[in-house]
Amino acid sequence: MNKFENEFAEISFDKDIDAIALHFKKQAPPNDFIGINQKVLEIFKTLNTNKFYVDTRKIGVVSIEGQKWVIENLFPGMIAHIKGKKLFHVQVVNPAEIFGKVAASNIKSKAVTQQPDKNLVIESFNTEQEAKDWLKAQ
Numbered sequence: 001m002n003k004f005e006n007e008f009a010e011i012s013f014d015k016d017i018d019a020i021a022l023h024f025k026k027q028a029p030p031n032d033f034i035g036i037n038q039k040v041l042e043i044f045k046t047l048n049t050n051k052f053y054v055d056t057r058k059i060g061v062v063s064i065e066g067q068k069w070v071i072e073n074l075f076p077g078m079i080a081h082i083k084g085k086k087l088f089h090v091q092v093v094n095p096a097e098i099f100g101k102v103a104a105s106n107i108k109s110k111a112v113t114q115q116p117d118k119n120l121v122i123e124s125f126n127t128e129q130e131a132k133d134w135l136k137a138q
Contacts, residue, residue, distance in 0.1 A: 003043045009036045011043055017135045019051035019088075020044050027060025034069045041077045050082045051135055055128065057094040062103035071111045079119055088138040090131040091124045
């Protein structure tokens, strides 16, 4: 079920994995990247799920301010919405795309350490199927 789309990304709800899904189409400028993630949070708050799937294979370079916004606003906003449940987040990364892989790794390490209650679980996978299989099992 498609919820939002622009030239940089598409946000939908994937019923098969019970998750909000974000697919990047190409690199978004910093303000657009933040705007897309604001939209993710807005849509997430209308749903009853604790799962978030992101396909970052075409994400390109993510600015420091974009990474910071995700860590400081997106994840805490999602966790607040699900009222203390664990938030399960998967990232599909392209191992050949070094900038996207570094950004995903940076977001994972910083975001998880800022959640002292261990209510944020982030995993990265090289394939969409691996990511979806893991998320379904949660």
